[in-house]
Amino acid sequence: MxxxxxxxxxxxxxxxxxxxxxxxxxxxxxxxxxxxxxxxxxxxxxxxxxxxxxxxxxxxxxxxxxxxxxxxxxxxxxxxxxxxxxxxxxxxxxxxxxxxxxxLHGGPFAPYRQSERKPIYRQYAQQLIDAGKAYYAFDTSEELEAKRKEIPNFQYNQTTRTVLKNSLALSKEAVAELLAANTPYVVRICMPENEDLGFTDLIRGEVHFNTSQVDDKVLLKADGMPTYHLAVxxxxxxxxxxxxxxxxxxxxxxxxxxxxxxxxxxxxxxxxxxxxxLILKPDGNGKLSKRDGDRLGFPTFAMDWTDPKTNETTIGFKERGFLPQAFINLLAVLGWNDGTDQELFTLQELIEKFSIERVHKGGAKFDYEKAKWYNQEWIKTLPATAYSHIVAPLFEAKGIALPDNDQFVAVLDTVKERCVFLNDFVLQAGFYFQTPAVVDLAAIQPKWDVKKQQFFVDLIAQYQLQTEWNSQVLEQVFKELATSQQIKAGELMLPFRIMLVGGKFGPAVFDIAAFIGQAETLHRIQQVIAQLTIA
RNA sequence: GGAGCGUUGGUCAAGGGGUUAAGACACCUCCCUUUCACGGAGGAAUCACGGGUUCGAUUCCCGUACGCUCUACCA
Structure with a gap:
């Protein structure tokens, strides 16, 4: 507003x-x-x-x-x-x-489950009946359904209620008889004929309705449970x-x-x-639904949900690799903003800055790309210690043995800016701890020749002699060898990277070689050379 | 059909009687980076339409269109 x-x-x-x-x-x-x-x-x-x-x-x-x-x-x-x-x-x-x-948490107004409050509602329904603001209706669901079929736009309202089976149309005696016979009934609100009903919505301002347009909603169902209307x-x-x-x-x-x-x-x-x-579908129009997520390939539930009847699991943001901080953040700014350029908010900041008046009136289409951006930002912003305990099990699930925590966290911090999802860490950091299971040989093969093969064979020999194993030394040895063999270092860097990492990604190669150690570096080079063929 | 609600780039949006109409995501170009990202610079793209009111409307008023929600003994 x-x-x-x-x-x-x-x-x-x-x-x-x-x-x-x-x-x-x-x-x-x-x-x-x-x-x-x-x-x-x-x-x-x-x-x-x-x-x-x-x-x-x-x-x-x-x-x-x-x-x-x-x-x-x-x-x-x-x-x-x-x-x-x-x-x-x-x-x-x-x-x-x-x-x-x-x-779950208790409180002074328990019970907090409406099913456990059933008797309370009946009493208020009775109060309304006594005051003439509500009435008994004995029409069965089937009867009403038939009416709806028969009469287009049929509604249980001020014009139709006079001819239906209820305590307004029936005689007192007939009603008493039906009640005495334990005939199932519902309690409906009696909408006034022509009254203006308005209220101030904190987001929309004044909103008005005429009672002639609203039907006699059921307040108490035949099973004695209230409907939402009465219960809220x-x-x-x-x-x-x-x-x-x-x-x-x-x-x-x-x-x-x-x-x-x-x-x-x-x-x-x-x-x-x-x-x-409302939160709308990214494409087309209408409320975002679970089906849209399934169709477009993104989660719509907060966490994995398994339907107990069908045993079907729907993926959640959590399991997809979202940080709760990001999830909260992206939801908060869907229909709200604080009026500044700020887009990243902690929960504490949101509490401080939130105001219901700044919530939009119009619905917003959900944009999964932007949602991913929020997650990436949060992964980048937070120190890896904030989520290493969530990420570690993901590695373990892949059978990757982890080093001590300090080293693990250090690795996460160096690769975190390449991760959109927490699950990305497995790919982006897995090669630090384990020989790559798959190597993108196809990216090396086309340009692989005798000279390059010889270079790497010689490189193994050189690296084997190294007593000092750090990235500066490794880079220097690598480049000197390239120069002496008159090959551009640039042509060798990519194959080298793929040998160590498995693909065209990851941080500086020599840092990786330094981290994984001499034996493992040599092992990875050797292994890949063996798989390549010279045309 | 009826009622209610809504409408600023492709998306999220700031703003609001006079502005070059912010910013972000996505897209394109370039720089950085011997990979991928990150980062940086730039680009394309918008006030649904028609009437008013006004010196001046994207902004205020009225219509229209379009969209959405509801129209259950569901919430």
């Missing part, structure tokens, strides 16, 4: 500078401690959009010295997935976003949530929530809403 949007809404007579007004509005609205919640459904892996929602919640809370709560919204038992909740907490831990309250409002109230951030896809149902607040707890108690822009 821009300052001007606020200015429009503020009385023209107040001469409070807009930034202050804005601050009053968002920060000290009611002198209450800031409390935000992330409320995921445990239905699968957490994708980019979800993590960004957590992140913005977390940053806002911590920026204001408030609490960050995680509440599990598991009211739909048909969609419940085993392991999904644990996955969510593992992801938060990896990202370094520690909840102050959650089913009740729990946000009970858990004293002051600011509620969620994806933009929730905007159309905001009027239902506003109305519920009005009926149940009073608008002055309502948290301030902010509807976050």
């Amino acid at each position: 821009r300052f001007k949007d606020i200015a429009i809404n503020s009385p023209p007579t107040t001469n409070i500078p807009t930034p202050l007004y804005l601050r009053l509005m968002t920060e000290t609205a009611s002198n209450k401690k800031v409390r935000v919640r992330f409320a995921p459904s445990p239905t699968g892996g957490l994708h980019l959009g979800g993590v960004r929602t957590v992140l913005f919640n977390y940053l806002f809370a911590k920026h204001h010295g408030g609490d960050f709560i995680v509440r599990i919204e598991d009211t739909d038992q048909t969609r419940f997935v085993e392991g999904a909740e644990a996955y969510i907490f593992n992801t938060l831990e990896w990202c370094g976003l520690v909840p102050d309250e959650s089913p 409002v009740v729990d946000d109230y009970l858990m004293q949530i002051t600011h509620a951030f969620r994806g933009e896809e929730w905007l159309p149902s905001a009027p239902v929530h506003v109305l519920l607040w009005q009926y149940l707890f009073g608008l002055d108690q309502m948290p301030q809403w902010a509807h976050l822009p």
Whole structure:
């Protein structure tokens, strides 16, 4: 939201500078401690959009010295997935976003799983029915489905509810009878006929709806579980949530929530809403989905997720070789920036600089290239000691034995600027610790001749005599030999590199030779010569 | 269909009544580097359209187009 949007809404007579007004509005609205919640459904892996929602919640809370709560919204038992909740907490831990309250961390407002709060919601639903703000509806799902098929754009609303099976259309006696017979029913909100429902969104400014356009949403399902609509409002109230951030896809149902607040707890108690822009597909249009990642070859989940039913694993950013610092960073700047040129932020800096007003209104297409850049930057920026413990197992998995830690870290630091992913270290540094398994012979072969072969044979002889083994000496011997044989050193450098490294990459060759030692250097040269043929 | 929301280079974006309209990613050229990266210099490329308001609109207003989200006893 821009300052001007606020200015429009503020009385023209107040001469409070807009930034202050804005601050009053968002920060000290009611002198209450800031409390935000992330409320995921445990239905699968957490994708980019979800993590960004957590992140913005977390940053806002911590920026204001408030609490960050995680509440599990598991009211739909048909969609419940085993392991999904644990996955969510593992992801938060990896990202370094520690909840102050959650089913795992406890807290004064437990339980934090909606399935464990079932009785609470019924009581509020009853309150609404008693006040005439909600009603029983006995129509079965099948009946309604048939209606939708039959009537285009069918909605359960003020015009249709009079002819459907509910406590508004039926006689009191009929309703009592149905209830007594334990007929399954849902509770629906009774939307007023023609009222303007508006609220101030922290990102979008004033947003308005007319109640005539919104249908009578189900509040309590036939199984006694609340729908999201009832549950968020009740729990946000009970858990004293002051600011509620969620994806933009929730905007159309905001009027239902506003109305519920009005009926149940009073608008002055309502948290301030902010509807976050969506993360879009890189190509085409629409919300980024797991399928897009699969299709385009990049992760959309934070960490690997294995579906317990299909046993199918979806790759995550973590396993792809992303640093959590980079992951957090790239998500934070997708739809937000601090107004300066800065692009690299630590979590601490994000907490300090974050402001919900600077979040964009429009969705952002996800750019994996840029995401990779962030990771590369973070790998480069951080000392290797920060991630050597993550990288070491990757080498071990390939059967590469590692030297002592100091040496290992030193090697990582020398090659880190060539790594986009943590996994790249295996290729970029593996040759320091192990003879290359594959050597790019094809890159040497075409220009290989008797003279070059002789050079390397002689080089082996020369190097064998060396008692001092450091890069300066090795380079000097190499060049002198080249000169004496009237071959340009440049023509020999690449073959030499490939012999030692396996391919056309890596840091200075003589440094590598110095590191791997005399015996190993000679061994690698010999081995490759043996595999080359002279045309 | 309806409602709501959105729209600055290919992408992320700063900015906002008068500017040569920042910066980053990607792309191209060159330098550095006897490899690959890193780094450095440069290049190409943009305010969706139409009306207003105004001396002046990318910026403010109104339309239009386009896009997205929702339209479930899912969240």
